[in-house]
Amino acid sequence: xxxxxALTPLGVTGTLSFxxxxxxxxxxxxxxxxxxLPQTSKVVIAAVLLPxxxxxxxxxxxxxxxxxxxxxxxITIDVPFYQFSLPxxxxxxxxxxxxxxxxxxxxxxxxxxxVNGVGMPGFQLGWFSLGGHSKAFVAVxxxxxxxxxxxxxxxxxxxSLEQPEALLSHFK
Numbered sequence: 001x002x003x004x005x006a007l008t009p010l011g012v013t014g015t016l017s018f019x020x021x022x023x024x025x026x027x028x029x030x031x032x033x034x035x036x037l038p039q040t041s042k043v044v045i046a047a048v049l050l051p052x053x054x055x056x057x058x059x060x061x062x063x064x065x066x067x068x069x070x071x072x073x074x075i076t077i078d079v080p081f082y083q084f085s086l087p088x089x090x091x092x093x094x095x096x097x098x099x100x101x102x103x104x105x106x107x108x109x110x111x112x113x114x115v116n117g118v119g120m121p122g123f124q125l126g127w128f129s130l131g132g133h134s135k136a137f138v139a140v141x142x143x144x145x146x147x148x149x150x151x152x153x154x155x156x157x158x159x160s161l162e163q164p165e166a167l168l169s170h171f172k
Contacts (some may be wrong), residue, residue: 001071001072002069002070002071003069003070003071003170004067004068004069004070005067005068005069005070005161005162005163005166005167005170006066006067006161006162006163007066007067007068007079007139007141007159007160007161007162008141008142008145008160008161008162009063009064009141009162010060010063010064010122010123010141011122011141011142012122013121013122014063014120014121014122014123014141015122016121016122017120017121017122017123018056018059018060018120018123021056021120022053022056022057022060025049025052025053025056026053028049029045029046029049029050029053032045032046032049058080059080059081059118059125062079062080063079063080063123063125063141066078066079066080066139068159068161068167070088070167070170071088072088073087073088074086074087074088075088075091075149077137077139077157077159079125079139080125081125081126082117082125082126082137082139086151089152090151090152090153091149091150091151091152092149092150092151092152093171095148095149095150096147096148096149096150096167096168096171097147097148097168098145098146098147098148098164098165098168099146099147099148099158101143101146102143102144106148107131108130108131109130109131109136109148109156109158110130110131111124111128111129111130111136111138111140111158112128112129112130112131113128113129114126114127114128115127115128115129115135117138122141122142123140123141124138124139124140125138125139125140126138130156134154134155134156135155136155136156136157136158137155137156137157137158138157138158139158139159139160140158140159140160141160142160143160145160145161145162145163145164146158146159146160146161146164147159147160147161147164147167147168
């Protein structure tokens, strides 16, 4: 039986971060358009900026539809740019739990440095090193409902879920 657990959509901080980023990129494009530069330079800059605006716009749209899909034999993380699946045997089901960062506990699982991904206020997605110096896959939009999913491969998965209790009860 397939169960789908929705990841928490962007909050105000994450939404404003994306809007500021997109406005900044578009503003740079407008500035370059009106700047006295050779036409070749303008084309090269546009060739770099346009895909970035498209990619971040798509991510901004898709992040609110991110989900965790659990079947009898695998779990699938469906997030922008990083969709992947793991066999259920590679998940430490006993270790799945909700983290509590607001009480200053579980700080060894707080994302620290971005290794490969996107990190901005209110939104972290991709591979991060943690306070405990290990590596983790992170899809966090708010810090209240973060679930830790340990894997036997040595890295945890951290997800902001709308209903973390539903996932915890599913694995028990």
